[in-house]
Amino acid sequence: MINYKLIFRVLGLLLAVEAFFMLVTAGVSLIYGEPDFMSHIKAAGITGGTGILFGILGRKSGKKIGKREGYIIVSLVWIVFSFFGLLPFYIGDYIPSFTDSFFETMSGFTTTGSSILNDIEALPHGILFWRSIIQWLGGMGIIVLSLAVLPFLGVGGMQLFAAEVPGPTPDKLHPKITSTAKRLWGIYLALTIAETALLTFGGMDIFDSVCHAFTTMATGGYSTKQASVAYWESPYIQYIITLFMFLAGTNFTLTYFAIKLKPKKVIQNEEFRFYLGFVILFTLIIGAGLMYKHGLGLEHAFRDALFQVVSIITTTGYATADYLTWFPLLSILIFILMFFGGSAGSTGGGIKIVRIVMLIKNSSYELKRLIHPNAIIPARYNSRVVAPEIVTNVLAFFVFYVISIIVSIVVLSALGIDFETSVGAVVTCIGNIGPGIGEVGPAANFAYIPDFGKWFLSFLMLLGRLELFTIIVMFSAAFWRK
Template identity: 65%
Template sequence: MLNAKIIFRILGFLLVVEGVSMLIAMGVSAIYDDAGLLPLLYSSLISMGVGALTLLATNGADKKIGKHEGFIIVSLVWVIFSFFGSLPYLISHSIPSLTDAFFETMSGFTTTGSSILNDIESLPNGILFWRSMTQWLGGMGIIVLSLAILPVFGIGGMQLFAAEVPGPTPDKISPRIQQTAKSLWIIYLGFTVTETILLWIGGMTLFDAVNHSFTTMATGGYSTKQASVAYWSSPFIQYVITLFMFLAGMNFTLSYLAIHGKFDKVFKNEEFKYYLLFVVGFTAIIFSGLLITTQMDFELAFRDSLFQVVSIITTTGYATADYLSWTPFLTIITFSLFFFGGSAGSTGGGIKIMRVVLLMKNSYYELRRLLHPNAVIPVRFNKRAVSEQIITNVLAFFMIYFIIFFISTILFTLIEPDLESAMGAVATSLGNIGPGLGNVGPAENFHHVHPAGKWFLSFLMLLGRLELFTVLVLFSPAFWKK
């Protein structure tokens, strides 16, 4: 039988966490003495109040969490966090529409980075900080955050971790899930602080440096400037952000190994090799194309190529150039990156490099099996044979991903008649990237999209962030059978 009480108890606890996070943003408003102070205070009190009442109402709940409860909690928490996270926008009238506020917040927590704002600089600093903070919290995962704290309540978290990190072969740094969560957060925080210092040294204000570090490490892409990172023409700033986008797109287990001096294991890791290969390869193609088709100087062409490739392949979504203004060939190459994603175990969204590599390998081995039908040719990854179950899971993921992409694109053309814009909006939402194509490209935003379209894209963001299965399983009748 479904343990409804523990579901509400955990959601109540996480609402309290969200309310406390709003108090941090309120502190920023207090420092800058801006109009976000009271809206953030009221939003925090409402969130913590509802959370506290829920905790009181579910006192004495059975602490056992099964798979069913895990899937429901992980799916619901993003929706509930987004509704309550919308309060600062609504109360401050920074975003007066519930649809727009929910879209902006869901885009934040899922680290998509798509925005409806046309004058970002006009928002109070406290509200901008909260906007960036939604991505920073969502980047490592609200549930992973809770794993470091829930054991205090005597609640195990392995089922939550499995639902939150549903990659093909999720790694654990430590055999204890609580220690794993803490290790991940220490690395995440350390990278954030390091990037903040470098950006501050490079010429950003401390406020801008903190905000961009939050959204870089989350591979979210929210900026405090309407022009995004293009606002700063400094090569140093853009290269620093490029480096940390790359690190955020890596498997955090590898970052843990590198920090502990085990570089040989990092460079021997097959997923890292392909991740690096894809970044270098696509950068070389676009860089060569820009040199041939534009009058850009060598360094700027390289920087723009590298920045856009890393930004999109890691699903961060920052922009320093409008790739839609490039030649059609380069635009198509850039769009193809929408279907890669970062490494498994990273803060990036998308399909993930590991799945792409496993699909390529399995396709190649299928050709070999046709030539040698009696041979046993297993797919290997990091010198280990990959089980048929994982291969089946990867193939199913690809099939479902692209079926959803095509059906959603067709449906979205009823809202956005321009096919290019519809494809871009669906691909960027499902991949948690940010900018799309056409009317939702890097030089535009989602302000003009019909309200029904914004709710639809918000659902796709959630679907993509939780890698399809976690959400789709809830729509299966078998899931709800006793």
């Protein structure tokens, strides 16, 4: 039987965490003396009060979290956080539409970065900071944060960790899941501080540096400027952000090994080699195209190509150029990258490089099996035999991913949205990327999408962020049976 009291208890504690960050944001508003201060205070009061109520409902719940409770909590927390997280936007009338406020908030927490805002610079500092911090919280994961700071979740915490952390199999840095969570967040925080310092050194003011460090490490892509990173015509700033986008798209377990001075574990990792190889390959092809077809200089072409390639493959979604105005082949290459995603165990979305690698390898092995039908040819990854159930999981994920995209394109097209924009909106939302193609490209946004379309795309953001299975499994009758 599902322990609903435990679900209320965990949600209550997590809402208290969200209320705390609302108060932090209120402090930013107070520093700048802007009128959004009360919006954050009211939002924190409502959120904290609801958290207390949930805590009361969850008294004497016990601590053991089963698999079903884990899936329900992980799915609900993103929805609940988004409903309360929209309050600073909605209460202060900074985003008057409830639908738009929810879309912007869900896009933030899932680190998608798709926006409905047309004049970002007009927003007060507190609201801009809230947009950035919700991406930072969503990047490493709300549950992973809770495992790090709420010791009581240590019992049965693996059920939550496995349901939220992206990738076919979650990597543990320590036998205790709470220790793994603390180390992951420690690396995440250290890289955020490092990027903030380097951006400030490059001439970006401290507020913009903090906000961009938050949204870079989260691979979220929300910027404090309407023109995104293109606002700063500084090669230094663009290269620094590119570097940290790449690090954010790398498996944090490998980053941990690099910090521990174990570079061999990084170099020998097959996923990392493919990830780096894809970035280099696409950057060289697109850079050459920008030089040949658009007449850009060597450094400018390389920088524009590298920035856009890393931004899209890591699903960050920042932009320094409008790739839809490029030579068609180059735009198509960027679109193809939208299906890749970052590494497993990173803050990136998408299919993930490890699954791409396994799909390629399994296809190659299948050809060999056809030629040698009696031979036993197991799939290998990182020089180890991959368990058949993991290969099946990857294939099932890919099938569900493609079916979800096809069905979703049909739904958006039924709303009267043109085919190109429907494809772009669906692929970018389920991949948690941000900009798409058509009318939702890097120079536009999602403001004109009908309300039902925004709710539907918000669902796709959640579906992509939780790697499909966490959501899909709850639609099965077997999940709810005793």
